[in-house]
Each structure stands twice: as structure tokens, then as C-alpha cells.
Amino acid sequence: VQLQASGGGLVQPGGSLRLSCAASGPNLDYHAFGWFRQAPGKQRERVACINSANSAQYADSLKGRFTISRDNAKNMVYLQMNALKPEDTAVYSCASHNHGGAYCPAITVWPYWGQGTLVTVSS
Secondary structure: OEEEEEOOEEEOOOOOEEEEEEEEOOOHHHOEEEEEEEOOOOOOEEEEEEOOOOOEEEOHHHOOOEEEEEEOOOOEEEEEEOOOOHHHOEEEEEEEEOOOOOOOOOHHHOOEEOEOEEEEEOO
8 A cells, every 4th residue: 555645835824725645555445544743843643534434533632623534436535624723733644554443543553654745834
């Protein structure tokens, strides 16, 4: 499985940005996907996850501002980010897994990762 994230850039506080993750490989419809981010000097954290049934989970602090979605026909996963804040500045990465059980597990459980895309929120 290969993943490639894109869509990062510079955005003003309060603005919006949509990240995309292009996936390739077998049986992607059965994969759960997640978005993660790592701010400078901080540990990587989970942002949002989505399973094959389109159920989603979000980091508590991001609920209502971020939305994860997937388009299985295009093998794409998206992260719509609204009302962005300077503290959202980070490198955002997408990941996937096809384990059974919980679809939004700890970071160490995710075997497939794409390269990150930098999001900078600044005026």
C-alpha cells in the first residue's frame, strides 16, 4: 500500500484547507484510514480516522472543525479543515491499516504511511 498526501500550504487564521491522500494497493476498501499531525517540537497525534463503513472518529479538540471523508471509487481520503488556528500548524500525514477490531488504534499500530504535507496557519 502506498499513500501520498497533498494539499498543504499557508493559510490565514480562520481559513480552510482540504488535504488529500491518494492511496494505491490491494483491497483498499477494507482499510481504515487516518490523518495524523506533528507540530514542531511535539509528538505526532491522531487527528481523525475513518473506517470502511464511513464511521469516523476525531480528536476531541478538533471535533466540529475537521471532517474526514473517503471516496473508495477514487481511492482517496480527504481532511477538510475549517476555522484553522495557528496551533493547527503541523506536518499532516495519512496512514492506513487493515487490522480487525478498533479502526482508530494507537499510532504504532498503523503499518502504512504517506509522506507528510505541511500546513502553516499564520497571518
